[in-house]
Amino acid sequence: xxxxxxxxxxxxxxxxxxxxxxxxxxxxxxxxxxxxxxxxxxxxxxxxxxxxxxxxxxxxxxxxxxxxxxxxxxxxxxxx
Amino acid sequence: xxxxxxxxxxxxxxxxxxxxxxxxxxxxxxxxxxxxxxxxxxxxxxxxxxxxxxxxxxxxxxxxxxxxxxxxxxxxxxxxxxxxxxxxxxxxxxxxxxxxxxxxxxxxxxxxxxxxxxxxxxxxxxxxxxxxxxxxxxxxxxxxxxxxxxxxxxxxxxxxxxxxxxxxxxxxxxxxxxxxxxxxxxxxxxxxxxxxxxxxxxxxxxxxxxxxxxxxxxxxxxxx
Numbered sequence: 001x002x003x004x005x006x007x008x009x010x011x012x013x014x015x016x017x018x019x020x021x022x023x024x025x026x027x028x029x030x031x032x033x034x035x036x037x038x039x040x041x042x043x044x045x046x047x048x049x050x051x052x053x054x055x056x057x058x059x060x061x062x063x064x065x066x067x068x069x070x071x072x073x074x075x076x077x078x079x080x
Numbered sequence: 081x082x083x084x085x086x087x088x089x090x091x092x093x094x095x096x097x098x099x100x101x102x103x104x105x106x107x108x109x110x111x112x113x114x115x116x117x118x119x120x121x122x123x124x125x126x127x128x129x130x131x132x133x134x135x136x137x138x139x140x141x142x143x144x145x146x147x148x149x150x151x152x153x154x155x156x157x158x159x160x161x162x163x164x165x166x167x168x169x170x171x172x173x174x175x176x177x178x179x180x181x182x183x184x185x186x187x188x189x190x191x192x193x194x195x196x197x198x199x200x201x202x203x204x205x206x207x208x209x210x211x212x213x214x215x216x217x218x219x220x221x222x223x224x225x226x227x228x229x230x231x232x233x234x235x236x237x238x239x240x241x242x243x244x245x246x247x248x249x250x251x252x253x254x255x256x257x258x259x260x261x262x263x264x265x266x267x268x269x270x271x272x273x274x275x276x277x278x279x280x281x282x283x284x285x286x287x288x289x290x291x292x293x294x295x296x297x298x299x300x301x302x303x304x
Contacts, residue, residue, distance in 0.1 A: 009183075013228060014259070016186050065145070068138055068174065070181040071228050 001046045003058045004077040007067045008039035042066055051078055081106045081302055086127045088113045088143045093129035100282035100298055113146040124161045124301050125152055127168030129280060139224045140170030149175060162274045166222055169276035178269055178276045180229035186259025192221040194290055197265050198248040201241050204272045206300045215252050216293035218279040225278040227260035234261060240270045245277055
């Protein structure tokens, strides 16, 4: 099973990289963009086959290491 | 005074830090990250600057789980004094020994220059040789020095007198170079035994190299 973890700065925490990318898109005349958020994606291959157990494990990994919950939020997507 | 200096793969300020404390007459010991004990009689642990584990994932995030950090956390919880400089500050926030977090600098630049700092609080073992509003000139060198804490956390920091240093200009006017909340450059924990700052006092030890203000800062630990 694969787990895809997306980590972004929380809403309300200024995303400087997102802003810089937004400015760059503006300068390329892509003026329909209203907001850009830059985050990171972490893909985990797991030996666990039970979806609920896998999700619980990945949540623990996110809380302990993969995200800093002081400034970041995460989402988990599981796929086989 | 006996000072232990923590070294991870990627730390690069441990020898400057050792030099600085030896100039003050301290005995020093470099502690490799695989150590899991702190020598008896250690008075101060310094988590030195650099790029521990290449800053992978987030600055300080991987270092936090090194064997030596378990010993550092234990030492701090027993009341031992710990100082985190630059990457060391990031490691201490990731370890939750200090509140808040350090984000990428607001304008995304790596900043390496001398910068002035204002002493906000001197009622602690680190800055006891200063008066509030004193201005010091200390080098900074960081990419992720943008201190973040939420509003409730910030209030708590001020209520408990935990804000130590703010970025300012030579006249003491706040000058926020990296986007930090309230231009905060350094803080301590509520118990006032764990200290973290982005600037490098160990690089300001001799006037001939631009400033000896860092020496005055580190000397605070001698009388504590």
